[in-house]
Amino acid sequence: MVEPLLRVEQVSKRFGGLLALDRASFAADHGRITALIGPNGAGKTTLFSITAGYLPLSAGRIVYDGVSIAGERPYRLARRGIARTFQIAQPFMGLTVRENIAVGAHLSRPDRADALAAAGDIAREVGLGDLLDRPAATLTVAGRKRLELARALAIGPRLLLLDEVLAGLNPSEIRDMVPVIRTIRGRGVTIVMIEHVMQAVLSLAEHVFVLSEGRVIADGPPEAIVADPLVVEAYLGRGAAARMMGTGHA
Amino acid sequence: MLSPDILFAAVLNGLMTGAIYALVALGLTLIYGVLHIINFAHGPLLTAAMFAAFFAHRLLGLDPYVAAVFIAPLFFLFGYGLQRFIIGPAAHGDDRNILLVTLGLAVIIENALLYAFRADTRTINLPYAFDVVEVGSAFVALPRIVAFIAVFAVALGLWLIMRWSDTGKAIRAVAKEKLGAELAGIEVAHVYAVTFGLGTACVAIAACLLIPSYYVNPHAGNAFVLIAFTIVVLGGMGSVAGALIGGLFVGVVESLSGYYLGESLGQISIFVMFILVLLFRPRGLFGERA
Amino acid sequence: MRRFAPTLIVMALLGMLPLITSSNVVLNFLVVALLIALVGQGWNLLGGYGGQYSFGHAAFFGTGAYVTAVLQVRYGINAWLGFCIGIAASALVGALIGALSFRSGLKGSYFALVTLAFAEVLRIIASVAPVTGAGVGTLIKLDLRPEAFQFQSRAPFYWIVLGLVGVSLMLMRVIEDSRFGAYLVAVRENEDAAEALGVNTTVVKLGAMTISAAITAAGGCFYAQYFLFVDAGIAYGPWISIEALLAPIIGGVGTVFGPLLGALVVKTLGELAKLATGDAPGLDLVIYGCVLILVVAVAPRGIAGILSDLRQHVLALRTAVAASLGRGHG
Numbered sequence: 001m002v003e004p005l006l007r008v009e010q011v012s013k014r015f016g017g018l019l020a021l022d023r024a025s026f027a028a029d030h031g032r033i034t035a036l037i038g039p040n041g042a043g044k045t046t047l048f049s050i051t052a053g054y055l056p057l058s059a060g061r062i063v064y065d066g067v068s069i070a071g072e073r074p075y076r077l078a079r080r081g082i083a084r085t086f087q088i089a090q091p092f093m094g095l096t097v098r099e100n101i102a103v104g105a106h107l108s109r110p111d112r113a114d115a116l117a118a119a120g121d122i123a124r125e126v127g128l129g130d131l132l133d134r135p136a137a138t139l140t141v142a143g144r145k146r147l148e149l150a151r152a153l154a155i156g157p158r159l160l161l162l163d164e165v166l167a168g169l170n171p172s173e174i175r176d177m178v179p180v181i182r183t184i185r186g187r188g189v190t191i192v193m194i195e196h197v198m199q200a201v202l203s204l205a206e207h208v209f210v211l212s213e214g215r216v217i218a219d220g221p222p223e224a225i226v227a228d229p230l231v232v233e234a235y236l237g238r239g240a241a242a243r244m245m246g247t248g249h250a
Numbered sequence: 251m252l253s254p255d256i257l258f259a260a261v262l263n264g265l266m267t268g269a270i271y272a273l274v275a276l277g278l279t280l281i282y283g284v285l286h287i288i289n290f291a292h293g294p295l296l297t298a299a300m301f302a303a304f305f306a307h308r309l310l311g312l313d314p315y316v317a318a319v320f321i322a323p324l325f326f327l328f329g330y331g332l333q334r335f336i337i338g339p340a341a342h343g344d345d346r347n348i349l350l351v352t353l354g355l356a357v358i359i360e361n362a363l364l365y366a367f368r369a370d371t372r373t374i375n376l377p378y379a380f381d382v383v384e385v386g387s388a389f390v391a392l393p394r395i396v397a398f399i400a401v402f403a404v405a406l407g408l409w410l411i412m413r414w415s416d417t418g419k420a421i422r423a424v425a426k427e428k429l430g431a432e433l434a435g436i437e438v439a440h441v442y443a444v445t446f447g448l449g450t451a452c453v454a455i456a457a458c459l460l461i462p463s464y465y466v467n468p469h470a471g472n473a474f475v476l477i478a479f480t481i482v483v484l485g486g487m488g489s490v491a492g493a494l495i496g497g498l499f500v501g502v503v504e505s506l507s508g509y510y511l512g513e514s515l516g517q518i519s520i521f522v523m524f525i526l527v528l529l530f531r532p533r534g535l536f537g538e539r540a
Numbered sequence: 541m542r543r544f545a546p547t548l549i550v551m552a553l554l555g556m557l558p559l560i561t562s563s564n565v566v567l568n569f570l571v572v573a574l575l576i577a578l579v580g581q582g583w584n585l586l587g588g589y590g591g592q593y594s595f596g597h598a599a600f601f602g603t604g605a606y607v608t609a610v611l612q613v614r615y616g617i618n619a620w621l622g623f624c625i626g627i628a629a630s631a632l633v634g635a636l637i638g639a640l641s642f643r644s645g646l647k648g649s650y651f652a653l654v655t656l657a658f659a660e661v662l663r664i665i666a667s668v669a670p671v672t673g674a675g676v677g678t679l680i681k682l683d684l685r686p687e688a689f690q691f692q693s694r695a696p697f698y699w700i701v702l703g704l705v706g707v708s709l710m711l712m713r714v715i716e717d718s719r720f721g722a723y724l725v726a727v728r729e730n731e732d733a734a735e736a737l738g739v740n741t742t743v744v745k746l747g748a749m750t751i752s753a754a755i756t757a758a759g760g761c762f763y764a765q766y767f768l769f770v771d772a773g774i775a776y777g778p779w780i781s782i783e784a785l786l787a788p789i790i791g792g793v794g795t796v797f798g799p800l801l802g803a804l805v806v807k808t809l810g811e812l813a814k815l816a817t818g819d820a821p822g823l824d825l826v827i828y829g830c831v832l833i834l835v836v837a838v839a840p841r842g843i844a845g846i847l848s849d850l851r852q853h854v855l856a857l858r859t860a861v862a863a864s865l866g867r868g869h870g
Contacts, residue, residue, distance in 0.1 A: 052736065078738035086736075092729035103726045106719045107738040115722070155738055288649040290595075340837035345648055347836045349593055350789065353652075354836070357782060358829035364822030468822070476660065479653060521661045528654045529644040 003066065004029045005190045006051070006159055011060030013046055013214075020046050022214040023060070028159065033181070033191045035205035035222070039235050042211040044194045045087055048161050052084040053077045064159065079107065083157035087164050087194075089144035091136035091151075097123060098132040100147055104154030119154060126150045126180055142173040146180075153184065160184065162193040166200055174200060202226070210234065259388035260505045266394035268501020269401040270456055274474050275481035275493040276405060277452030283488030284425040284445040287345075290352040291332070293475030294359035295450055299325055299457030300466040301363060307374045307461075314374075315396070318458035322451045329450025334443035364468040371467040379462050397459035404455055405494060408448070421445055425488070473517070477504070480524035543713050547796070551706040558695040567694040571766065573807040574701045575759050579780065580787030580799030581708040582756030587785060588793035589721065590748040591728025595652040596659030597784040599637065600753040602666065602775030603630040604760030609678040609770045610671060612688075619689035619765060626761040627754050634753025638746045647731075656781070663776035677771025680764065689765045701762055705800065708755050712796045724748055725794075756784060779825065786828055790835050792844025801843045805831075 004027035013021040021043045028034040036044050049055045051062055053074040062070045069077060083104075092100050101119035102112075109115045123132050126146045131139065136147060145165055152160060162181070166174050178200055185191055185204075195201050201208060201222055208225045210218040212234035218225055225231055232240055274296060281289045299321060306317035332355065341347040381392040412418035423431040424441045432438050456474075464470070481500050485492025500520065507519040558567060579601055587593045607626035611617040617625070637658050646654055666672045673679075684690050691697055715721040723744045726734040731741050764770050774780075783806060791802025809831065813824040839846055 054732070054735075073740075074732075074735035075738050075740045078736055084736050086733065090730050090733040092726055092733065094729055095725065099722070099725075103722055103734065103739070104737040106722055110719050112717050112719065112722065115719070151733075151737060288653065336833065340833055342837075342840075344840075346591070346593055347840065349649055349652055350785075350836050351833050353595065353782075354829040354832035356829075357778075357832070358826050361822035361825035361829065365817075365820055365826060366822075369821070476657070483653075518661060518664050521657050521664070525640075525654060525657050525661070528646060528650060528657070529640050 002030060005065060006192065007061075007063040008047065008051060009061045009063065011047065011050060011062065012058050013043070013050060013055065014058045020214055021050075021057075024211060024214060024216050025060075026209040026216060026219065028190050028192045029207070030190055031185065031188050032206045033185050033193065033204050035201045035208045036192060036194045036211060037196070037201060037208060037225075038211035041213075042234075043214045044211050045163055047211070048084060048163050048192075048194060052082060052161060078155055078157075081156070081158035082161065083152035083155050083159070084161040085145075085148040085152050085163055085165055087167070089141070089148045091139070091144055091147050093137045094135070096133050096135055097128055097139070097147060097150075100136050101150045101154045104151045107155045119150075122150050122154050125183070126153070127176065141168045142170075145169065145177070149180070157189060160189050160191045162191060162195075164194050164196065166195060166197045178203060198226070255387045256509070257506075258386060260509050261502050262385060262388050262390055263394070264502035264505030265498055266390060266398050266501070267505065268498040269398040270460055270497075271474065271477050271481055271501050272494045272497025273401045273404060273452055273456040273459070274478040275485070275497050276408070276490060277449035277456075278475075278478050279482045279485070279488055279490065279493045280408075280452070281446055281449040282482065284421055285333070285442050287337075287348045287352065288479075289446075289449065290349070291355040291359060292449075292453060292478065293471040294356045294363070295325070295329070295471070296453045296457055296474055297363055297466070297468060297471030298359055299454040300461055300464075300470055301367065302454070303458045303461040304372060304374055304466050307376075313376070314458040314461045315400075318455050321458060322454045325454035326447040326451040328447075330443045330447035332450075333446035334439060337446075338439055338442060360468055360472075367468065369467060369469075371465045373465045374461060376462050391463060393459075393462035400455070400459055404452065405490070408452075409490070411448075417441075417444060476524065477520055480520055480527065483524065484527050543717065544710055547706060547709040547713065550797070550800075551702065551709075554702055555699065558698055564694060567698055569807060569811065571694060571698050571701055573803045574698070574705050574800075575762055575766070576783050576787055576806060577800040577803035578701065578705050578708060578762070579756045579759035579784045580791075580803055581705070581712065582752045582754070582759070583784040584788035584793060584795075584799050585712070585715070585724075585755065586745075586748045586752035588788050588795070588798065589715070589728065590724045590745060592647070592745060592748070593652050593785070594655040594752075594781075595785070596655030596657070596781055597752075597756050598776045598778070598781040599655070599659040599662050600630045600634055600756040601760035601763070601780045601784070602659075602662060602770075602772075603633050604757030605764040605770045605775045606666060606672055606678065606760075608761040609680050609764045612680055613678055614671070618687070620687075623689065623758075623761045623765070626764075627757045630757030630760070631750050631754040635746065635750045638749030642742045642745045642749075659776050659778075659781060663772050666776055667772035672770075672772070675772070677769060677774070680768040682768065690768075697766055701766075704758050704762065708758075709796055709800070711751075711755075716796065720744065720747065728794075782825065782828060786832055788842075790831065790842050792842030795842075795844040798842055798844050805843070 006028040008024065008026050010023040010025055011021055012019065012023055024043065024047060026034070026036065036047070038044055046055065050057045053072050053076070057070055061068055064080065064082065069080070092103065098116060098119045101122050102115040105115040105118040105122065109118060120132055123129050126149050128143065128146050128150060131143060139147060149165060166177060169177065174197060181191065181204055193205070205222050208219060208222050209216050210225060210231050217234060218228050218231050278289060278292050281287065302321050303314045303317050306312040306321065307314060336355065337348065337351050340351045378392055382389040383392055383395055412422060420431070420436050420441050421444065423434070423436060424438055428438060477500060481493060481496040484500065485496030503523065504520055511519060557570065579597065582600065583594065583597050604626040607629045608622040611622040611625060612619055637655065641651055641654050668674050682690070684692050723734065723739045726737070726739055727741050727744050735741055760775070787802035787806050788799045789802065790805050791800065792798035806828065809827050810824045813827050817823050835842060
């Protein structure tokens, strides 16, 4: 079996007295889309922040491409090929869309003109081609999410961590984003996505991990996860699975 | 080396001075704890209050401790106005802008005093200014003992306000969770202004306590305020206990290093301590994460 | 080369001034204004482009001034060489302060505070240390030869400081078009997001601080040569820290010409203050403080911002007019 690109092993995280993550483990296979789901407060974004270098872990290992990366600063991880988007989009407000993406493009392109040109190409890929010279501050939520994605893509990542990239989008915007994500995967990028929008998880993810109260309580293909009573309980509360079985709803 | 008697006297004096530092720091940490801004105008406000106390004595014959009764509320209103009508509106909530606006106020107040009163150093002469009280083997000037007691009285008063009054509760609510407080109907702009006013009032009281034994000129407040900043960073931004304990500590350090190193180098030791604390422990001993 | 066109034009126009007027008053005013513009250019790189507001740029101005002066007076070093060493020394100081501050993760108010503290420490040291002349200061001997970086008339001083400003303007332009510049601006806008894109934010800030210190120091070194006297209050006093940030803020933070525009405004206000009240100390700074608050409240992007807004309005108006005319025909 081929070694996964990313292996998060038994990671725990304490905030003072609060145990936010309790020996959570998951893995992302090369070129696949892996989803991380779970109720709010389960620790998903904390896990991402630790993986991307923004928070130190309290215990455990994170192995990327065979190398242990825990404790490295975010910019180093970016240079190794790990890109992340933020749950609440963080565009460079004072810059245009093109200039925003160019910052990422500069990672492998020292020349300004090159970076700006590459930024244009990437923008068109995610559907921002018409808005290249608009200030990022004028974008809608959907636009900002696309910008987050474009900026992350611009650094040429091998691993893309998407934190609720579909949150706040209406159904038609979601329908537009899904093929973009698929195309990215098609270019060989490994994707891990935190997501609440179930239809997107079902249509995109090949493997799903479920986090609840800091622990991974289930993992498997999406169809199996959705039917798993443990997962249903985690989202809807104790007894919900039994109630649903009882009334014949799946 | 210092003999135990001199050491004792130095420590005692340090504690007395430290109490005043603590009061100034208290105002600063209150403002930071609630508004989350570092009030660069704190020093000039102290200077302005010292001038007010000075002129209250020179023109009205008021004893500074009596004048405090009028000057403190006056400066409370002044601080309230500054926050409500200048700092709040001008900054539009942007952190960098708030920095600049408080800096601007600092520059205006200090230089307005310079322009109005020239750089001359003035002092007032009070009959009891040189009375001493014997404490153990040391002699401490009376005004300093009064100041020491007064500072703790003020700290107690503030604590009571915070704990038991509606305003105090509102202030604590806003400090903890601004959005929630707003949703609960608390008028945040007003609370901010009240807090700023309280911080300014602290400084005004400190000025009245200082004036019997200290001189006043347009730059007098600055020396105290950088020390207050040191204390607040050392004791933790937003921590009242930190301001008090930190103040006493810094007072003692300054007193001892003054004996060992002389006046100017004593000053430098404060700055160096300040820089070191900022660089290595901006959280301070008691406070929240920087 | 095209991108330097505005700078070269402005420099050329300004350069002609001594040929038109020989008024010492005017030239002196402009020399000082350009000096402040230079100091402000330094601040602007770190503060305007980088978003790190320093309240202690006097540390760099003063180090440049003192190093130049002391090297000449005590060690007989050539003035021009002293000028260069002064800049280098300040860059070192900038790198040191930057390394300490940024590696500790200081930002925002804390950074402003620590820079203030460093400047004050330097001021106190300079006011007591024998090498700087302690309270008396350092006086550079009058020696009106070009080799000693002193001139009979003001014009050569004017052209030199103008040249320095011109160099700094071109440097800003180069930085604006470089990866370093893009990274610096990203750091200003959002450090966390910048890190996620592979930007080593600490190194970028450090680089900006070092260059900023060097540019401001050039102003300090020049000051020493022009006024031939430096003391602790002049070198490291709050006045220069304030003017260093006021000029870019009035003119437009993060723009190439902002500090120059702002410096002219600042110095004009200073002169008006002097006219109104004679030489009473303090009033000019009061006015500066008021202007600072006004600009922040009303025009945070400064003069450059106002001009660019005006341009937008004019463009929008033109488009609207053209559209309605088009409709009229169609």
